Amino acid sequence: MALRNILTYEEDVLHKVCREVTEFDSKLATLLDDMHETLTESGGVGLAAPQIGILRRVVVAEYDDQYYELINPVIVEKKGSQRVVEGCLSCPGQNCVLTRPQKVTVKAKNRFGEDVKYLFSGFWAKLACHEIDHLDGVLIIDIKEKFYDPKTDKNLK
Ligand SMILES: [Zn+2]
Structure with missing residues (x-):
């Protein structure tokens, strides 16, 4: 396994639409293992392949002792809404307020x-949406309602 470099929003690769994975081979397994290791090292909760410069529809997420690997993920159902604060490993220091579904079903x-x-709900729903957005070149700074202000958004974080 190897640590990969996490890119930030200035890089073009983070604004592109990723291609589907078609080969479920040892190269994919290595990518997933590297992404998991990189995520753990970063202290974050989710990582999408374009964040390490790979334009493939691959996501890893780990939070609260649960770990998921999502390849070619598609949100097939959304329910409810929640206003949330999100950060991103690719947008350091830029916490954003936005609205996400309360529940999502992901295939x-x-x-x-x-x-x-x-079926993801609550924190996991926002995490899944955030990571899947990365696969379409969408960052929180593109879709934010506003930047998080701890003075006026006390109840959000
Ligand atoms: Zn992110």
Whole structure:
């Protein structure tokens, strides 16, 4: 396994639409393992492949002792809404206020190319949406309602 360099929003690669994964091979397994290691090292909760310069639809996320690998993820259902504060490893120091669904159903593949389906709610719903946005070149600073202000947005964080 190897640590990868996390890119920030100035890089073009973070604003592009990623391609679907078609080969579920050892190269993909290495990418996933590297992403997991890089995420752990970063102290973050989610990492999408374009954040390390790879234009593929691959996401890893880990929070509260749960770890997911999502390949070619698609949000097939959204329910409710929540106003949240989000940060991003690619937008250091820029916390944003935005609105996300309260629950999302995500269909994806696992590292073996098998179909998986997850229902995410609350924190996990916002995390899944954030990471899947990365695969379409969308960053929180593009879709924010505003930057987070701890004085006026006390209840949000
Ligand atoms: Zn991010």
